[in-house]
Amino acid sequence: MEKARISLYQLFVLILLFELGSAILVPLAIEAKQDSWLSILFGMAGGLFLFWIHYRLFLYYPELSPPEYMQKLLGKIAGNLLAFCYIILFIYLAARVLRDFGEMLLTFAYLETPLFMVNALLMLVIIYAVSKGIEVVARTGELFFVSIYLLAITGFILIVFSGLIDVNNLKPILEEGIFPVIKVFYTQTLFFPFGEVIVFTMIFPYVTKRKKVIKVGLFAIGLSGINLAITMAINIGVLGVDLTSRSQFPLLSTIQSIQVAEFLERLDVFFMIATVISIYFKVSIYFYAAVASTAIIFKIKEPSKLTYPMGLIVLFMSVTIASSYAEHLKEGLEFVTRYLHPFLLILFPLLLLGIAFFKNRKRSTQPSP
Amino acid sequence: MKIERLLFFLIFIVSIFLLSGCWSKKELTDLAIVAALGIDKNEQGRYVGTMQIINPGNVASGLQGGGGNQGPPVSIVSGTGDTIVELSRNTSRKLSRRLYYAHTNLVVISEELAKEEAINEILDSLERDAQFRSTAIIVIAQGKKASDIVKVLTAIDKIPANKVIKTLRITEKTWGENIAVNVQEAIKTLVSPGKELVVSGFRLSGDVSKGTKTENTQQTEPSALLYAGSLAIFKNGKLVDWIDGEASRGSLFLLDKLKSSAIAINWKGKEEAVTYELIRQKTKIMAKMENGTPRVSIKVEAEGNLGEIRAAADVTDPDVLLNIEKAIEKEIKKEINQAVQQAKTYKADIFGFGEALHRTNPKVWKKMKSNWNDVYFPEVKTEIVVDAFVRRTGLRNNPHKVNK
Numbered sequence: 059m060e061k062a063r064i065s066l067y068q069l070f071v072l073i074l075l076f077e078l079g080s081a082i083l084v085p086l087a088i089e090a091k092q093d094s095w096l097s098i099l100f101g102m103a104g105g106l107f108l109f110w111i112h113y114r115l116f117l118y119y120p121e122l123s124p125p126e127y128m129q130k131l132l133g134k135i136a137g138n139l140l141a142f143c144y145i146i147l148f149i150y151l152a153a154r155v156l157r158d159f160g161e162m163l164l165t166f167a168y169l170e171t172p173l174f175m176v177n178a179l180l181m182l183v184i185i186y187a188v189s190k191g192i193e194v195v196a197r198t199g200e201l202f203f204v205s206i207y208l209l210a211i212t213g214f215i216l217i218v219f220s221g222l223i224d225v226n227n228l229k230p231i232l233e234e235g236i237f238p239v240i241k242v243f244y245t246q247t248l249f250f251p252f253g254e255v256i257v258f259t260m261i262f263p264y265v266t267k268r269k270k271v272i273k274v275g276l277f278a279i280g281l282s283g284i285n286l287a288i289t290m291a292i293n294i295g296v297l298g299v300d301l302t303s304r305s306q307f308p309l310l311s312t313i314q315s316i317q318v319a320e321f322l323e324r325l326d327v328f329f330m331i332a333t334v335i336s337i338y339f340k341v342s343i344y345f346y347a348a349v350a351s352t353a354i355i356f357k358i359k360e361p362s363k364l365t366y367p368m369g370l371i372v373l374f375m376s377v378t379i380a381s382s383y384a385e386h387l388k389e390g391l392e393f394v395t396r397y398l399h400p401f402l403l404i405l406f407p408l409l410l411l412g413i414a415f416f417k418n419r420k421r422s423t424q425p426s427p
Numbered sequence: 428m429k430i431e432r433l434l435f436f437l438i439f440i441v442s443i444f445l446l447s448g449c450w451s452k453k454e455l456t457d458l459a460i461v462a463a464l465g466i467d468k469n470e471q472g473r474y475v476g477t478m479q480i481i482n483p484g485n486v487a488s489g490l491q492g493g494g495g496n497q498g499p500p501v502s503i504v505s506g507t508g509d510t511i512v513e514l515s516r517n518t519s520r521k522l523s524r525r526l527y528y529a530h531t532n533l534v535v536i537s538e539e540l541a542k543e544e545a546i547n548e549i550l551d552s553l554e555r556d557a558q559f560r561s562t563a564i565i566v567i568a569q570g571k572k573a574s575d576i577v578k579v580l581t582a583i584d585k586i587p588a589n590k591v592i593k594t595l596r597i598t599e600k601t602w603g604e605n606i607a608v609n610v611q612e613a614i615k616t617l618v619s620p621g622k623e624l625v626v627s628g629f630r631l632s633g634d635v636s637k638g639t640k641t642e643n644t645q646q647t648e649p650s651a652l653l654y655a656g657s658l659a660i661f662k663n664g665k666l667v668d669w670i671d672g673e674a675s676r677g678s679l680f681l682l683d684k685l686k687s688s689a690i691a692i693n694w695k696g697k698e699e700a701v702t703y704e705l706i707r708q709k710t711k712i713m714a715k716m717e718n719g720t721p722r723v724s725i726k727v728e729a730e731g732n733l734g735e736i737r738a739a740a741d742v743t744d745p746d747v748l749l750n751i752e753k754a755i756e757k758e759i760k761k762e763i764n765q766a767v768q769q770a771k772t773y774k775a776d777i778f779g780f781g782e783a784l785h786r787t788n789p790k791v792w793k794k795m796k797s798n799w800n801d802v803y804f805p806e807v808k809t810e811i812v813v814d815a816f817v818r819r820t821g822l823r824n825n826p827h828k829v830n831k
Contacts, residue, residue: 166557229786300618301611315611317562324529324560 060191060350060361064264068196069271070278071203072343073258077105077282078206079340080158081251082289083310083333084387088303090242092228092294095287097239101247102283106276109255111407113272116262118414124259125354131413138355140406145351147402148257149368152344153375154390156181159337160376161383165306167330177376180338185369188346189362192261195342202335210285213313213328214292220318223295246391249399251286255279256403260347306383345372459524462501463533463588465573466549468540469507474549476514477505477574478526479533479588486585499641500585503578511552528558533588534565534610535629537573538659538666545664547617553610561611564592567666569628569656576629579638579651591653595627598655603688603705604675605655617664620796621781625678628656628669662775662800670769677766680727680759681778683710689734692754700738703755703817705731714783716791722808723780727759729815736826743824748817756813763811776804 064072087094087101119127124144129137160177168176187195217223232239258275265271293308296315302308310329317323349368353361380386465477479501486500504522508514515526534553536546553559568576577587584590595607605627608616616624631653637643638651657671658678670678679685687705694700708729715722733742733751741747770777781799785792795803 169557226782226786230789233789297611298615298619301615311561311611314560315562323562 062191062193062264063266064193064196064261066265066267066270066274068200069258069261069265070274071199072196072261072339073255073275073278074282074285075199075203075206075336075339076257076343077251077255077279078285079251079336079338080155081286082336083158083162083307085293085302085305085308086250086286086290087242087247088290088299088308089246090239091233091299091303092230093232093239094242094294095228095291096232097242097247098287098290099283100239100243101252102279102287104243104248105252105255105279105283108253108404108407109275109279110272111411112256112259112262113275115407115411115414116259116268116271118418120268121263123263123350123354125351127414128410131410131417141351141355143402145348145355147398148344148348148351149372149375150379151254152341152348152372153379154386154394155337155340155344156372156376157379157386159333159341161386162307162333163330165383166310166326174373174377177373180334180341181369181373181376184338184342184345185365187342188349188369189365191362192264192346192350195339195346199339202339206332206335209328209332213316213325216316216318216322216325217292217296217312220316222312222315223292224298225295227295227298228291246395249395249403250390252279252283253399253403256407257343257347260350261343341372345369348372453525453527457524458527459504459522460527461531462586463535463577463591464528464531465535465537465568465577466511466540467537467573468543473507473509474511474514475505475507475574476511476518477503477577478515478518479577479586480504480522480526481530481586499580501580501587503574503639505574511549512556528556529560531559531588532563532592534563535568535573535576535591536565537568538570538628540573541567541659541661541666543665546661546666547614547664550610550614550617554614559610561614562609564595564607564609565613566591566595566627566629567659569630569659569669571631571635575631575635575638576653578635579631579653580641580643581653582644582649585644587653591629594653594655595629599679599684600686601688602676603679603685604658604671606658606679606682606684617661619779619782621776621783621785621792621799622779623775623777623800624661624664625682625777626659626661628659630654630656660770660773660775660777662773667773667775670766673762674765674769677762677764678770678777680708680710680763681712681725681766683712685710687731690755690758692751692758694736694738694740694751694754697738700736701733701740701751701754702735703731703751703815704734705729706818707731712778712780712783714780714787716784716788717808720806720808721780721784721791721795721803722810723783724810724812725763727763727811727813727815729755729759729813730818731816732818733820736820739826739828741825742820752815752817755815755817759813759815760811763813764809767809771805771807774800774805776800780804780807 087097090097125141128141131137132140156177159180160173163176164171164173187198262271289309293302293312296312297305297308301311305311310326313325313329316325349361349364352364352368358364380389460481461478462481463479467475469475482498482500482502485498504518506514506518508517518526536549554561579587581587581590584593595605598605599607606625608626613624613626616622631651633651635651643649643651657669658675659666660668660670676688685708690703690705691699692701692703708727711726713724736742776799781804
């Protein structure tokens with residue numbers, strides 16, 4: 059583990075940017091039609107619960123990072139194996155998000171540029187930042203957080219003032235009953251983006267005030283959930299259900315519809331800046347978690363040396379995981395959320411918490427903060 | 428130290444290649460900026476696209492008080508193809524530049540084409556393309572080819588596409604018989620089972636061949652003039668008929684798009700004696716089920732001033748104003764009713780009554796959805812309530828009388 063210090067505010071900013079990255083791009087939970095915002099809020103509630111599980115585990119071993127306490131709880135071999143699974147998951151998810159980024163730019167702006175070039179440019183920056191340590195990523199986060207929020211607020215005001223939102227698009231609420239909403243909750247929003255918060259277990263040990271991690275974390279997840287729900291509700295209000303579900307990037311279409319006072323139009327750059335910033339952080343955090351876990355399992359003293367080779371893996375993976383954007387999305391929505399996320403994001407943390415509970419009960423020690 | 432220097436040097440060399448330009452750059456001098464796109468169909472059943480391309484030099488010269496260059500501000504190029512993308516690429520054989528659609532504000536579709544086939548087939552390429560803006564306005568070339576509307580030069584707004592759009596926007600705001608519908612709104616309406624599309628038509632008076640010459644803009648009264656036409660009603664994506672006059676203003680009331688207008692009413696036996704200048708209005712449509720049949724209540728709230736009084740009326744008396752208000756309400760009600768009746772005869776629910784029912788009675792709507800337009804919409808009972816307010820009467824109270 060490197061020596062780093064992360065303040066509570068930095069943790070808050072990182073969680074928020076992480077949750078918004080890539081989830082704000084795609085038509086999230088659109089299977090629930092006009093009630094997608096409700097699904098997102100359910101997912102947020104699930105995310106809050108999952109965060110609590112991670113926090114309890116962290117309280118049992120406040121000095122250790124997840125791969126280390128996995129070894130303690132499951133034994134050396136099984137613990138290392140599980141930790142290795144997580145490394146692969148993090149690398150894979152980093153590659154997925156990087157691919158999202160490249161696809162977005164290629165679909166919208168750089169139609170003739172190879173995907174590899176676009177991904178490579180962002181990955182180079184990420185490798186550089188992560189090789190300098192998590193503190194650097196966190197500080198960049200502080201810097202960009204303000205600008206991204208200013209953008210979001212300006213965009214919101216412009217959309218409201220151009221009179222684009224038609225609340226009727228969000229009616230009737232619960233047309234098909236509550237069941238479709240619940241289904242989207244447990245097949246999608248619970249995992250993406252809220253369950254993915256597990257990656258922050260790698261960052262918990264660096265936080266200065268450990269007792270307050272839970273408060274800050276819950277607040278950040280809650281705020282990001284509300285932001286995502288509002289964004290989706292606005293998308294549907296502006297575009298309608300059909301157009302939102304047919305849009306690859308509904309937020310882009312929404313922003314493109316803005317026409318205020320004959321000259322405030324074509325504000326696509328708002329979308330671009332927001333995407334590039336939030337995706338940069340999402341990939342960075344996944345990538346950092348992968349690098350740090352690898353360094354711990356294989357006992358490598360300088361994690362920063364791992365960044366270049368592992369960065370190349372992420373980069374090549376991002377180009378090769380799917381042959382088309384449709385395939386990429388299908389994989390993400392059907393394979394990953396069905397066969398990977400339920401086990402790695404929910405089942406194993408619950409199992410670990412259970413084992414930790416029984417192991418520590420014998421010693422009858424209170425989890426020390 | 429030596430290795431570091433070498434690295435530094437290497438980075439410099441690499442930067443030369445990376446920083447010199449962008450990957451898919453397009454120079455401004457290689458772009459043909461398309462202002463308007465007109466789509467027709469020829470005898471062989473292929474699409475013919477007519478692009479209005481901005482000629483930047485000639486647009487700018489006018490602003491500087493007229494220089495030596497007197498060419499037209501736009502230039503026309505056309506292409507043929509079985510699909511829209513094909514025809515667009517096809518034009519490259521006639522053009523020395525690459526077509527650039529990011530500034531296309533106007534799409535003109537010919538009446539013949541819109542009657543023959545569903546226009547959603549044309550719109551797909553427009554919403555899919557990353558360059559094309561879905562805020563481009565759609566109009567139907569009423570009684571003409573789309574290419575004719577695109578070709579004609581206009582006087583005050585140099586770029587004809589801008590003239591068409593601005594005319595539509597301003598007439599929508601000040602008169603209210605036309606409506607500016609953009610590609611995105613059109614697609615939203617086309618996919619909705621509870622609402623049919625209405626698009627404005629655009630007409631051309633005079634001779635096309637005269638309109639394409641710069642002389643057309645160098646006379647006080649252009650020989651070929653573009654003007655807003657009637658409202659085109661669509662059903663299942665196909666143009667069925669046109670409505671105009673009071674019925675089209677009634678439609679705009681129902682669509683809640685009307686901003687302001689002038690409504691003349693009869694007073695004490697004299698026809699069109701008092702003119703009401705509408706300033707703002709709000710229309711609400713609510714649907715409910717009553718004994719198994721849908722019932723729509725329409726509530727209009729209008730606010731405005733009196734603009735012209737051509738008969739003896741004592742408008743200092745609030746009671747008289749109340750009576751005038753009643754007459755106005757009756758007139759608005761009549762226009763709305765006309766619009767509803769017309770739409771019912773075409774069996775096309777252009778006002779979104781179906782959508783309103785969907786919002787309030789989703790279960791009933793599910794059963795009615797598939798044959799809403801043909802079976803249920805013509806049977807819909809409507810209940811129209813209009814509240815009109817006369818706020819002010821202008822600089823004078825009573826009209827002047829000629830006492831001789």
